[in-house]
Amino acid sequence: MLTSIRGLRTALLFAGIVPLAAPAFANTANEKTETERNDGFVAMGAGNLEVVPGLSASAPTAEGSAGHMADESGLEFSANVALVSEYRFRGVDLSGGEIAIQGGFDVAHDSGFYVGTWASSLDEQTVGYGSTELDLYGGWGGAIAEGVSADIGLIGYLYPDAGPGDFDYVEVYGSLTGELGPASVTGGIAYAPDQDSLGGSDNLYLYTDVAVGIPDTPVTLNGHLGYTDGFLTFTTDSEALDWSIGADFVTGPVTFSLAYVGVEGDALIDPGGTFTDDAVVASVSASF
Template identity: 55%
Template sequence: MLTSIRGIVAASFATGLALSAAPAFAETSAPENEFDLAAVEAAADVTVDVADLEAATPVVDYASVNRAGDESSVEISGNVALASEYRFRGIDLSGGDIAIQGGIDLTHSSGFYVGTWGSSLDEDTVGYGHTELDVYAGFSGELTEGVSFDIGALAYLYPNAGAGDYDYIEAYGSVGFSIGPAESTLGIAYAPKQDSLGGTDNFYIYYDLSLGVPGTPFTATGHVGYTDGFLTFTNDGKAFDWSIGVETPLYGPVSFGVAYVGAEDDILPGNYDFADDALVFTLSASI
């Protein structure tokens, strides 16, 4: 049904060359410490051709050496989380129960990446089985200092859902901005017409903002999104979702966050309210 995108080592090489000469014995009137080639030649009864010495000296191709430091590499990263609820674009997909989540990413130094992420679901309330598995691939990088981008495609898979079409594919893109302790992201996602979306499509646009609180380990977060299409619980297929929260590191790669989350809906009283506002607590770790 619905989820968020999650979601980057280099080798270096250096070389050098040193050439040294042993002192020669010669009778010379040259000043001390001054090298007298003629005296050396006379003492050894040889003639030294400087051109031959230069030809025999190895030449280091520093351009090739520098290129060796640019060898490509792949970085593997992972993440795990325990959330009080699984909320996707403000919608509860775990029936108000705790969700276990985690993923792994492989990122190439060029900016290309592939990954997978999964979460437990509430199969009775949501009706998509008890597992969501996302598989994605894309390309990310920097446009300029403080400005980044990310584009890709994501497949939402529900391997143990009941009969019918549930899996769907979505393309996404975003631009991120970083200024001091503030980071923001403007992104869009589009799922074309598919049977799992009732033969219709779905468009989503969102804005995320995070701000490190000076002098503290806390980061304030905010999110607002707008859906137009199948993936809503409103009669006209249009809905805003939102969240506001705070995050803090605990120990090493472990962090804790709490957010107030909700979305618009037209769910009738007496039915389970998937979009009801709620506090969501998350304990996570990234490696």
């Protein structure tokens, strides 16, 4: 069993198995459907399956919160909690195939600016980042034209009880969403510049999400496709596609989700598919 993703890479390099130009590995983070944190899908990320705010699954963003409380200052406060069958970030399993508990809190101003935090339990034995992921983010989201909205911001992925070494990293993100009737299409980007925790390299993530609400029902069908180029992959060429297809059923503040999730991985980097095997992910979440 792997004890550390970065430790695995170090061992392979010393063994001469992987060329020095090879990528490092699993990312850490939210289908947070990116704005993907819960990649997209709540079951998959910090809020969604890619879990980046705009990111995953993706990520929790101000506009992604269904429930909220507003005060006279123009501020809105919202919270979310989720139970997922496993935590998938950009297709990668970060909970060892086990159930994960997730939740967050957001504060948004009616100007469109927001800040928030989101956390998930991790499988510390396989992932090697400790038992908890804590995301801190802030940005701006709102309409820029009729039927078109934008979201831009900065997110930090923190691992407060990780062992010795550099694990925390920062990403900037942005997305555009267009709506037509019951359908919406989102295209987004997330970029992590050179950081010690990324092996002194960077990471680029591009994704698109499609959601179609079935008229006169509480059901929405979802599709996600993402592309990673950089450190956060399990492939020898540092490039990987991830994908998911699923459905959400909403009743009041509660959402039930089911999705089939996959990501590219090479046997040399992830023997046995510990992090990259396809999986069916189920979740139940609530926003307040």
